[in-house]
Amino acid sequence: MxxxxxxxxxxxxxxxxxxxxxxxxxxxxxxxxxxxxxxxxxxxxxxxxxxxxxxxxxxxxxxxxxxxxxxxxxxxxxxxxxxxxxxxxxxxxxxxxxxxxxxxxxxxxxxxxxxxxxxxxxxxxxxxxxxxxxxxxxxxxxxxxxxxxxxxxxxxxxxxxxxxxxxxYYGRPVSLRAESTYIRAALGGVGEAKAAGNYAAAMYPTKLAQEAGYDQVLWLDANEHKYIQEVGTMNIFFVIGDKVITPNTDGTILKGITRDSLITICKDKGIQVEERPISIDEVIDAHKNGSLKECFGSGTAAVIAKVNKIGYKDQDYSLAESYQISSMLKESINGIRAGxxxxxxxxxxxxxxxxxx
Ligand SMILES: Cc1ncc(COP(=O)(O)O)c(C=O)c1O
Incomplete structure (x- = not known):
């Protein structure tokens, strides 16, 4: 070895x-x-x-x-x-x-x-x-x-x-602001790379979101400011109805290794996972009709960060703190890692x- x-x-x-x-x-x-x-x-x-x-x-x-x-x-x-x-x-x-x-x-x-x-x-x-x-x-x-x-x-x-x-990591739930002015990555850019400059470029919009009372930026796509990409140093997941939905890796987001692990665990447990474009409007509609059950970020540092609020266009959408799937996933990953x-x-x-x- x-x-x-x-x-x-x-x-x-x-x-x-x-x-x-x-x-x-x-x-x-x-x-x-x-x-x-x-x-x-x-x-x-x-x-x-x-x-x-x-x-x-x-x-x-x-x-x-x-x-x-x-x-x-x-x-x-x-x-x-x-x-x-x-x-x-x-x-x-x-x-x-x-x-x-x-x-x-x-x-x-x-x-x-x-x-x-x-x-x-x-x-x-x-x-x-x-x-x-x-x-x-x-x-x-x-x-x-x-x-x-x-x-x-x-x-x-x-x-x-x-x-x-x-x-x-006893992280408290985090709040996110869906960003309609600045972007993190465009197709053909370096969003999928863990390039140091990606993090420098995210600092100013993140500072603005924090000044407005949110913890992190929820990045939207560069063309239409419509499709959800990821968050700070995390990929993002939504539980809508009985499905777990996460944006597909289209070249603009990091191919998170925690993301991949969570998808694997969900599928193994028979939970339906969709990797596909998901718009901020779909998430807000799901919130309005009561089918948005959970939202969480995934990354090496936090493993899972539960999301308790999403802000979009001056409106806040609070999430009920049930976190059934996210808690199960966090325990699974930490349990595997601890042997x-x-x-x-x-x-x-x-x-x-x-x-x-
Ligand atoms: C921009 C970004 N997205 C997502 C992630 C999550 O990736 P991973 O689960 O591999 O840590 C990270 C952290 O590495 C990140 O920096």
Whole structure:
């Protein structure tokens, strides 16, 4: 399982023993080690794990100017016997390479992506929080490293993986504003890629929605502002009548791995799922006639975020907080990830337990 060509330099004294797993502020504490690889002269090389530390960057670094950068977000968990578990690795590899292709960044060989992840998570497994529903958030990312002014693809790149402990996600239900002025993605654009710039472009409309009292933007299509796309860092689902409906992946939305997992679980449980264009008018009509039962977002970070209100054209539509299907789905995914529910779809990969940690 280990990739022999990764050079490993361990920290002298790890910080994990003094880390307070009961009070995790997500986003600020990074594990002891990071993985990096360089793309130079047409190949990925310099595979290395070393103590997490700042990078030194030239002011002419192309990423800073032209944004040729992308990322992924995954979670590692622990089974009850302490075995570290990775989730749906193949899907994340497919997606990072699809994003890379669109951003004109060289794709990653399987052994670099899988090897880096397996080695880093194995080494830093003591950072996987023990509480149920919590996880180690793993952030692979790629960016241009040429020092060059002038728009062209970089000749050199870095692929890195860092990781951060994340506490249990007790998210309260969220409110969404369907956005009729700004757009996130158009057909032919980069909506399907996890390109860094997608997130920068969403910040201003999100800020406006938050100033108006909503948590997130519900993105609508670029042509007609009619068909629902997704939310912030989540795909979106509606339960209308006895059907679960989610927008189809038409090239404008991220092919969410949680989305795919939820669809698989629903179908396995005999719940009818439709992946198709769904308009904001259809959702509002369903709300008016009482058939809109649930709405929830799906993503690696939250797993499922229940939605309690949708705002559209100065009108708010509140949802009854029943959440039957969304609660069942959340328990299923968290249960599989914690090794409590049988992994019947073969989504988990076990890593070795290190006895020295
Ligand atoms: C824009 C966007 N949509 C959807 C998702 C959900 O995808 P996943 O379930 O793979 O985390 C994410 C998070 O990665 C995202 O950033």
């Amino acid at each position: 280990s990739v022999s060509n990764i050079k490993i330099t361990k920290v002298n004294s790890d910080r994990v023993k003094s880390f307070d797993f009961e009070n995790i502020t997500f986003g600020r504490t990074f594990t002891d080690h990071m993985f990096s690889a360089d793309y130079i002269d047409g190949k990925w090389t310099n595979l290395e794990i070393r103590p997490t530390e700042p990078l030194s960057i030239h002011p002419g670094n192309m990423t800073l100017h032209y944004g040729q950068a992308l990322f992924e977000g995954m979670k590692a968990t622990k089974a009850q016997d302490g075995t570290p578990l990775l989730y749906r690795l193949d899907k994340y590899l497919t997606r990072i390479n699809a994003s890379a292709k669109r951003m004109c960044i060289p794709e990653l060989p399987e052994e670099v992506f899988f090897g880096g992840l397996r080695e880093l998570v194995t080494l830093d497994q003591a950072w996987i929080p023990p509480q149920s529903g919590s996880a180690l958030y793993v952030r692979p990312f790629m960016f241009a490293t040429d020092d060059h002014i002038g728009v062209r693809p970089s000749n050199t790149y870095k692929f890195m993986i860092i990781a951060l402990p994340a506490g249990p 409590i529910i049988e992994d019947k779809f073969g989504w988990l990969e076990k890593l070795p337990i290190l006895t020295t940690v």
